[in-house]
Each structure stands twice: as C-alpha cells, then as structure tokens.
Amino acid sequence: MTATFRLESPADAATPDATRAPIRPRRRGQRAARRGEARAGLAMASPAIVLLLTFLIVPVLLGFALSFTNARLISPEPLRFVGLDNFVRAFTVDPTFFRSALNTFAFAAVVVPVQAGFGLFLALMVNQKIRGVTAFRVIFFIPVVTSIVVVSILWKFMYQPDGLVNSFIDSVTFGAWQGTAWLNNPSTALFAIIVLSVWQAVGFHMLIWLSGLQTIPEELYEAARIDGAGTWRQFRDVTWPCLRPTRIFVLITITIAALGLFVQIDVMTQGGPIDSTSTLVYHAVLTGYRQQQIGYGSALSLVFFVIVLVIALIQRHLTRDKD
Amino acid sequence: MAATPRVRGTRSEASEQRRRRRVWSYLVLVGLAVFFLFPLVFMFVSSLKPDGQILSDISGWRAFLPVGDVGLDNYGAVFDRVPVGRFLLNSLLVTVAIVGLGLVVNSMAGFALSRLRWRGRGLVLGVVIATLIVPFETIAVPLVYWVAHLPTLLFQDGALVYDIGWLNSYKVQIIPFVANAFSIFLFSQYFSTIPTSLDEAARIDGAGWFTIYRRIVVPLSGPAFATVAILTFLPAWNQYLWPTMVVQDEKLRPVMVGMQYFFQDNPAWGEIMAYTSMITLPVLVVFLAFQRAFVSSVAASGVKG
Numbered sequence: 001m002t003a004t005f006r007l008e009s010p011a012d013a014a015t016p017d018a019t020r021a022p023i024r025p026r027r028r029g030q031r032a033a034r035r036g037e038a039r040a041g042l043a044m045a046s047p048a049i050v051l052l053l054t055f056l057i058v059p060v061l062l063g064f065a066l067s068f069t070n071a072r073l074i075s076p077e078p079l080r081f082v083g084l085d086n087f088v089r090a091f092t093v094d095p096t097f098f099r100s101a102l103n104t105f106a107f108a109a110v111v112v113p114v115q116a117g118f119g120l121f122l123a124l125m126v127n128q129k130i131r132g133v134t135a136f137r138v139i140f141f142i143p144v145v146t147s148i149v150v151v152s153i154l155w156k157f158m159y160q161p162d163g164l165v166n167s168f169i170d171s172v173t174f175g176a177w178q179g180t181a182w183l184n185n186p187s188t189a190l191f192a193i194i195v196l197s198v199w200q201a202v203g204f205h206m207l208i209w210l211s212g213l214q215t216i217p218e219e220l221y222e223a224a225r226i227d228g229a230g231t232w233r234q235f236r237d238v239t240w241p242c243l244r245p246t247r248i249f250v251l252i253t254i255t256i257a258a259l260g261l262f263v264q265i266d267v268m269t270q271g272g273p274i275d276s277t278s279t280l281v282y283h284a285v286l287t288g289y290r291q292q293q294i295g296y297g298s299a300l301s302l303v304f305f306v307i308v309l310v311i312a313l314i315q316r317h318l319t320r321d322k323d
Numbered sequence: 324m325a326a327t328p329r330v331r332g333t334r335s336e337a338s339e340q341r342r343r344r345r346v347w348s349y350l351v352l353v354g355l356a357v358f359f360l361f362p363l364v365f366m367f368v369s370s371l372k373p374d375g376q377i378l379s380d381i382s383g384w385r386a387f388l389p390v391g392d393v394g395l396d397n398y399g400a401v402f403d404r405v406p407v408g409r410f411l412l413n414s415l416l417v418t419v420a421i422v423g424l425g426l427v428v429n430s431m432a433g434f435a436l437s438r439l440r441w442r443g444r445g446l447v448l449g450v451v452i453a454t455l456i457v458p459f460e461t462i463a464v465p466l467v468y469w470v471a472h473l474p475t476l477l478f479q480d481g482a483l484v485y486d487i488g489w490l491n492s493y494k495v496q497i498i499p500f501v502a503n504a505f506s507i508f509l510f511s512q513y514f515s516t517i518p519t520s521l522d523e524a525a526r527i528d529g530a531g532w533f534t535i536y537r538r539i540v541v542p543l544s545g546p547a548f549a550t551v552a553i554l555t556f557l558p559a560w561n562q563y564l565w566p567t568m569v570v571q572d573e574k575l576r577p578v579m580v581g582m583q584y585f586f587q588d589n590p591a592w593g594e595i596m597a598y599t600s601m602i603t604l605p606v607l608v609v610f611l612a613f614q615r616a617f618v619s620s621v622a623a624s625g626v627k628g
Contacts, residue, residue: 033526034440036531036532037439037440037441037532038439038440038441038442039441040435040439040441040531040532040533041435041439041440041441041444041532042435042441042442042443043435044431044432044434044435044439044532044533044536045431045432045435045436045441045444045447047428047431047432047502048428048429048431048432048502048507049432049447051428051498051499051501051502052450052451052454052502052504054499055466055498055499055500055502056454056457056462056502056504057450057454058469059462059465059466059469060457060461060462060465062465062468062469063461063462063464063465066465066468071468073467073468073471122355125348125351125352125355126352128348130345130348130349133352136352136355136356137618138611138614138618139356139359139360140355140356140359141610141614141617141618141621142359142360142363142607142610143359143362143363145557145606145607145610145617146363146603146606146607147560147561147563147579147602147603147606148561148563149561149563149579149582150366150579150582150599150602150603151362153582153595153599154362154363154365154366154596154599155362157369157592157595157596158362158365162378162381163381164365164381164386167381167382167386170382171382171383199358199359199362203359204621207618207621207622208621208622208624210622211621211622211623256456256458259458260458260460262460262564263563263564266563266564267582281460281461284460284464285460285463285464285564285568288464289463289464289467289568294464294465294467294468297464298464298465298468301460301461301462301463301464301465302461304460304461305457305458305461308456308458308461309456312456
C-alpha cells in the first residue's frame, strides 16, 4: 500500500494545483503527471516483466546457448563449447530423431484436418435451435476438462489386447474381425494415439467454431434462403466464408498443439514399439532430461522450436494471401 | 401420425420434414454423447469393481453398469499404496497459487499495457505477443538446467541459509507459471474496452493509478478475471511434464505425477481406475458447477485469435 501512495504522490500533487489555478501554465503539472504515469506503468508491469524474463526469455536464450555445448545436468566435466556437434549428431547418427520427426509430422498431418473438421461438425450440430442442445455442448466438452494423463491411462486400459476396444470390435463384427494389441503393434500404435487425442481435444475446438458460428448474422441465412439456397449452399456460401478468422485460429492452435505431442507418448508407449510413436518433444525430453544430456536435448528443442515457428509463419502467410 | 390431415398440403409436409430432421439430429447427438462419455463411464464403473470382474464384464453392457461385486475396495487400496491426500493437497496448493498470483500479476501488467503510457511499453507488448507462440515443451529442458542453478533462500534451524537450486520445492512448480503472456493479452484486450473517461474522472478526484486499477477497472472486469482463472486453472491442475522433471520428493508431488506409482509390469487396473476417478472428479465437479463460465471463457480465448 505504501509503495502505491509513493507512486501516486507526484501525479496527485499536480492535479489540485492545476484545478485551483487554471490560468497558470499547466506544463509543469502535466509533466509531473506524465512522469507519475510512466512510473506507475513500469511498476505495475514489472512483476510480470521480471517473471517472463526469468522463466521464458532467459530459458529460450539459454536453450539456444546450451545447444552448442556439452552441458549435462550433473556433470563432472566442465561446460565446453562443441560447435554444431549436437546438430550434426541429430541429423546424422541419431535415427530415433529422424523417426521422431516423421512421427510428429504424421500425427499432425492426420490430427489437424480430422480434429478441425470433426470440431466444426460438432459445432454445427450443437448450434441448432433445438431443445437440450446446451447439455450436449457440455457433454462434448467433458473430455477437454479431463486431464490428458488420465485420458491416456484410461485409453491404454481400453486398448489392452483383452480390453474394451477389442471386445467391442469383436461383438459388432460378430467375431469376424479380431482386434490387435493396438499399442504393442508398430503399425497401429500411432493411429491408436491419434484416436484418443482427437477424442480428448475436439470439444475445445467445437466451442471455438461455435463462437465463430454465432457471430454470423441470421439475416445472411434468411437472404440465402429467399434466394432458394438449401442447407449445403447455405453452408458453402454463408457459413464457410464467414468463418475465415475462426478457421485461421483453429488451424494454428491445433497445429502447434499437435506438434507438441508428449504426454500420451510418455504415459502409453514411451516411444515404442521400436520408435514407432516417438515424437520430437518426447525424444528431446528423453535425451535432454532423463538421460541428462542437457546440451543435446536443448539442441533438439531448438530444432523443434524452429519447425513450429516455420510452420506457424507459413500458415500465417498462406491464410493472409487470400485476403 | 396417420391422423395428420392431408388437406394442409405443403405446410404440413414442411413441418413433417422439419420434424424428421430434428429426430435425426437427436439421434446423431445422442450417438456422439455416447462416444464422448463411454470411456469415462467405464472408468468410474470399473473403479468400483474387483479386477477379475472388470475383465469378465468387459464383453457386454455390464462393463458400463455398476453391478455385481461393487464396492469401494479399490479406493481403500489406493489410499494404502500412495499418499493420495498429500498429492491432492499439493496440487490444490500449486493450482490456487498459480491462478491467484497469476490474476494479480497479469491483470496489473494488462492494465499498465492497455491504459498507461510509459517508455518501453511498445517493446514489452511486442515481446508478450511474440512469446505467445513459444510452446512450453521447447523451453522445458533448458529451464530445468536454469532452475537447478537459481539461488534460493532457505529457513533452516532458525536462520536464513543461502543455497543453489530450486529443484524439489513448491516454488519451482508455481513461480515459473505465474506470469502468462496469454493472460496478459486477454486482460489488456478486455481493459481497453473500458472507457478511459472513468480514469480521467477518478484522477481529477485525486485517485492514483493503482487505486484506479483496483477500484474502477478490476470491479468492471469480472468476466475477464473469470476467463483467465478458468483458462489457467486446468493446465495448473493437470501439470505433468514439468513436475516429473523437477520434483523427486514424494511429499511435494502433484496428483498427475502420483500416477507413476501404478505403472508396473502387472498393473492393478481397478486401483488405477479408482485413482484416476479421484483426481478427475474434483475438476469435473468444478466444470459442471461453472459450465457456463467455462464455455464463454473458451469462446473468448478464440475471439481475438
């Protein structure tokens, strides 16, 4: 409290002065008020500035610097500059890194369109003017508030060879099609993780789409109907063009989230079987933290960061061009 | 249905069509609801059953019904195996601290950035917006190295002791997550919609900037505070990657990390389902109680994109 009063005092002193004698030149009072404002602004922003500097900016720069060193978390060796060794190692002698990059892109390539499309479908369903529709919004959103750790464990249980998923497949196909050990099979593990990832997160994007849908004025639909447009034409000529800003937001947020795939891997497969589910972030955390090679892990994180940045910029560029 | 008079012609045909469409809508909605709910129903129901029965029930409807040898045995076993109470308390403490401190720190920054003129404001605003796209995963590894070398003051044997390293503490789970670029952004967006004439009037009455923030802007910004609280509450409660890296001390672990006690070669699924049910229920209750606020928060997070 005292600190605040000290902050205010120059500005406070200026105000009554200026009101009492309006004829006198107000410059001095104004300057004092300006100074007070500047000081208050810096003071009120400073806790956030200090914290962001310490825990975001410094780690980003530190990660950049450590990428060129042999840093380890606990190390008998002194910190040493190793040039591009870490990057050379990643791109030449670390097949898991290459496989992880491939898996990450495959995951994003499927999840981005599927989750965006499914989310839009859900949004259209719950945007209808029918009774009880809010209850469905809440239900579709429930997986989003469930922790991804819990969701991963739960689905791991359901994916067991004698688990719920296989028993379901068995009963709907009357035993004609046998399931597999989804997570232990290199050709199905990533697909299995995609399914639960979409299941968990799609409700979030449903709401984003929904808020976009609700900004579209009803008159546009009325005009379209008068022109004889059916449901599909209304969607194509009214809904879709009006959703442009929402589309960009959804696209970029899903992409960044999908590229950061980590928890599902850590809980369900630990990157296996035979690297078929390892991802960039998982690999960076595994080497950088669990194997204590901070320098190498930082280099992998930096590569990941550059990839995210480039993709985000490309998306921005592509979506901006159509203006 | 046969009684519908044909005479009404096109009008009844149109309403008939609308009715049929509504029925289809409900069928699809119910199907989707089943898709989104069945895993969670399965989790809660299984948490009440012994392992043998979970497996024998799995091939039919019984998997989703609390029938047979139902009881709270799994929950008792969980309490015997891990300090659940302690984990829940740790998570609660960390979450409340992150959300509470975050509301104060980020709203003050949002206020300074949206309503005050000061040197460096443009730079800070630019940096805040630029950091929006830094995924936490990319700084996790260097951040561990960084916090392991930060100085810390400990209160030991009645004296303050200087030490190095933040690992294994509450503060390492809280302080890095207090300032949040996205929260600052949301606050400053919201604050800039409040007319500045209110500030001017208050200044003429002799109010300082902090008073204006606390007495005028904060009381008018309930929805912004609710949005930020909700959007920071979930990730704080769900923290997993970070605490697995920086907290080895069992007494300080949050709920999600406590999960690791159950990862074994021969998992006791009934107990696991009981544990996951226990750590999911509090969030679910909060969500259902404040669902309207949740929905509008998420919508608000997307508006400005």
